[in-house]
Amino acid sequence: MNQTIISEAFGEQLALITANTPYAIESDSDTFVSELEHKVRKYMYSLWMDAQANKLANYLEKRQAAHFAQLYEFSYGVSMYDNEQTLSSRSDTLALMIIDEKVAYKKRLERIRLQYKRFKEICELISVKDKELFIRYFEQSQKVDYETLRNAVINNIRVISERYWSDEQTNEQHTRDSFNTKR
Template identity: 50%
Template sequence: MNKSILAEEFGEQLEAVTIGTPYAVDPDSDNFISELEQRIRRVMYNLWMDAQSQRLAKHLQRKQVAHFEELYEFSYGVPMYDKEYAGIPRDTESLAIRIIDEKQAFIKRNEHLYLRYERFKEITNNLPASSKQILVDYFEYRKKIDYELLRNTLKKHLKAIERIYKADEESKEAEAENQEDERQAKLGCKAYLINRRKVYMIPEDYAAHVERDRTERLKVYEQLGLAMP
């Protein structure tokens, strides 16, 4: 199980729940999907992925436990003949480093999955009890729900849910930008705004860029018979 499988399950569930409705999912159909319906389905997808993230996290935990047990066995000298392990370094120190790195990466991925599930719980807990029950039944427990009922429930709370996802996306983008700033700073680069674009350069290169730009502008002004401001 992985995120791709969850996405496929979402598509299958959506197709099943919309059968016989004006919103039926038909890949071969040219039926127009309204902007509102597109917004509802985007929110549905996000809610589905959030609600199922805990299930995925637990599955990955079980899988990783077995994986790390095999790595530990190998590190103690137990022969592993499976082709899957052909590329594993034979010395214990290298393997220990690999185990640590893999564990840290796994913990980070799973923390993200649990945070997504917590977001789903936060969204549904802030809804009226009747709306919460409908969304939890469909998105978390994958129960069959009348699509008109599900759609109307989402439509009622659409703007509020969209705001949460938009705020989280903006926060994620800001965090990624800060991380890139820190990474570039370690390389001796700073962020400069050039032609309305953020560009990372070392100060010396930026100074050279400014001088080239000034020289080019000076030539243009001279050709026009104007004084450089």
């Protein structure tokens, strides 16, 4: 399981619920969607990815031990063919690479968990009816009526867009801060 698979699942689900509706778009079609429909689908995609993030994080946590074990397989020594030394004496470099990978893996898990937390926070800001609909479709991948889902997204588009905009601003500030500290 990875983000590509989750993304493809969104496309399949969207095709399933828009089939035989005015919102259905065939891959070989020249049909364009309105600006509103484009915005609705963009937020649907973001909500889908956030809601599915919990499953991805759980999967990655289960695979974590195996992933780290694979890293250590490379640390037993690497044959060197360009000089007389048969094994690399750079075990310190390999150890640092393993540490970096462990830190990166942990950060990735934290980032994915934050995506799911964002989905839950958005659900807390909307009506109970819309929250249940969002959970059924985005988190549990159940088929729902597209028109109902679309209207729920439109009705909550201000809340949804503000939440994503806020995260964007925070991420940009974090990037600026980390860039400035590296100078």
